[in-house]
Amino acid sequence: MVKRNKKGDRFKEFLVEAEDILNSMGRDLLKLGKGVKAGLIDPAVLNSIFRSAHTLKGISGLYDFKDMAVLSHALEDTLDMLRLDRVNLSDDLLGYIMGAHEMLVGIIASRGTEDFTLPVQELKAHLVGSCQVKKPKDDLNIDKKILATLTEYEAHRLRDNLKQSKNILIVAVRFPIISFDKGYAALIDLLKTSSEVIATLPSSETVPEMISFDILIGTVNDDNSIKELAGQIAAVEVRRIAGPLSGSEPVSIKGVEPLQSPMAPETLRRVSDTVRVDIDKLDSIMNIVSELGVLKSSVARLSAELKNDTKHSFYGIELSRIETYLERKFGELRDSVLDIRMVPIGQLFNRFETFITKLARETGKEIRLETTGGDTEIDKLIVEELADPLMHIIRNIVDHALEHPSEREKLGKPRYGTISLKAFQSGNHVVIDVIDDGVGIDEKLIKRKALEKGILSTEDATTLTRHQLLELIFKPGFTTRDSVSSTSGRGVGMDVVKENITRLSGIIDIETSKGAGTKFSLTIPITLAIVQALIVEEFGTQYAIPLSSVIEIAELHSSTVDEDPEYVKVNDRDILYIRLGEFFYRKESVQNRQNGVQNDTCYGIVVGLAEHRLCIIVHKLLEELDVVVKPLPKILRVDGVAGATDVGDEGTMLVADVTGILELLLVGRTAYMSGDEAV
């Protein structure tokens, strides 16, 4: 048996699996909660939660995860009684079930380092204590032979369907043995659209090369319509065994065999062709892809040289043809590796539903979550990095921005506050908007509190622009609260948001309007694993500039650039500029300018993030490369450098951090920001 203190791959796998199960359990619980409010309990949801608890119990036992095993066992028992309709689902019980889910999440999050024995025992007692047992039901007028093959749960579903005056039908079907799993799954899916599938019984009927099933369903439709429906997938026979319209006697099933054959459908439902891959493995593939890219450009250089060589121009042309093909295949390889890393951001949004339900309960506010663009894809690693920043933003909104229901009614707003999460792709970036309809950010309050906390000096306070003022909420230690609440007020959180987003080369913009709400806009690159970069040269040193934020490139003359120390005209627009060499304080660059010795031509690379623009001036453009950006050792982490990348023969090149440079300049040049900030 694998002990939990042995941190092997298998333990990691276990954590991943448990997390997955808990995620889906969380979603189901949410559905269940909504159902309970509406007075409708979907048996399929209840059963799915039961199965999650059951699987969890199984795997936690396997890994000797005691607290989790005990709790999931208790949960399983309670849910089993619920799905068999032996107990009523009271609000208390629902609360404890949700509490158990939350605790399981906590146990997984602690990776077995914390002791949960006491709270688990307490919660277990609550779970058992809240089960109010119902009276047993009358027996059924159904063939005993069928009943005997049904599990207790299936029998319960059968009773329930009869109670709802549904027809109970048996759909007999045969599939070829080699492809029965697909056909079976398709048929079940189809039947589920109009009926409840109560059980699948393997039929004793034997036909060579075929496998037969009897599927027991409950439906409001009659035999013929079901036969027609199922006929889309396979030829079926439909028999009625019970139901309100029926005058017929129960149909017997020929000697059903117990479910012990390895072909039992129960085990086949897990057929899946998904592979789980450690992201580190994908990273190392990315490294190889990047190295291939360097090799590819060497081939390109060689072919260009050969073409110009009169003796070998034939080989040069041939080589360049091959190089074009190589380039195309290389692009496909890079894109498909990237594609593997991409996950829909909806995965992340879903987690906030439970979180918001919890916050709403704690604060007594009514909150609705709206999500759009959940299918927008983004790198798995970035999704994980976004989880905490979004959580802090939402927590702050719930605590500070959304009013209590009564207050909202007085203001003429709906009782429930709405938080919208919107994601959409914009070029090589994903924009995530978090919008609320709360009070908006009170700029005067921010100024006052910042002065009180000593974050802002009195002189600065007078010259502050709106943008800079809003930026204050990202300062460590800033809070507008005098007391600490359980959700926020400690002055940590928003600084973490800023820090995490900056680390992802992202940018945050805030738009707020008093009384109507606030919008946080997070602009994040789709991936950081491999970036297309423009290789530029300044005074003999090469730098990589990520293309993801490049909007346009223009040829400029040094003399025109020098006319204005801050702005340069690119395509008739004035854009703030910086000379890359100068930004990095290379001596030659500064000296060159002082001596007035200039190359006539230089290039303006216009980069943009959200609505911000910056023109980076360089002297030489070399080529485009796919680079893997590697982090620098701590001592080398400086503003404006995102990392470094390998370029053949163990040489390295610095990768410019466009966002970092942009932010430094925005904060530095107040004149640029004042006035035109969006509201």
Add this chain to the structure above:
Amino acid sequence: MSNEELSGRDAKFVQSSIAPTEENYLQSLEHVKGEVETLRIISFFLNGDEYAFEVGDAVEVLKPRPITEVPRVPDHILGLLSVRGEMVSIMDIKKRLNIGSSGTNELLARILVAGYEDDEDRTGFLVDGMGGVKELRAGSVKPTDVLGGLLKGICTSGTGSTIRLLDLEKLLNPNKAA
């Protein structure tokens, strides 16, 4: 070159290898442990003086390669190198110790890559030449306060020369230096 055996407790040190090549360095790491409690160091030269790190701190020795300059870093940081795919900062250890500055032109110059903990960033030190791996009696290192507390101590080699044993942690973290 043959390795001298550690001959009893009187032997103050054994120089197992002095040839400054990567191969010999690796071989010498496999040198047999002595019976007395010993301290193994890897020594190198700066301005003709012999300095050393504990062997456990050393990761590998490289021949100098072009170093990528990084702007706005402390004066004693030369830039970075990619060592097996990992970005490693390169330190001009002479500047750090305030005893001049290093150059890569010297024929025997090497980059000694070291790191005192697994999860910490590794650093390459540009040195004039490698000495080798030597074994000392653990108690023979005498504390000293020259070089601003960056030394763990001074010891004397079998040939009577002085070896300065550097404190890697303090070298890498300016704040911890006394």
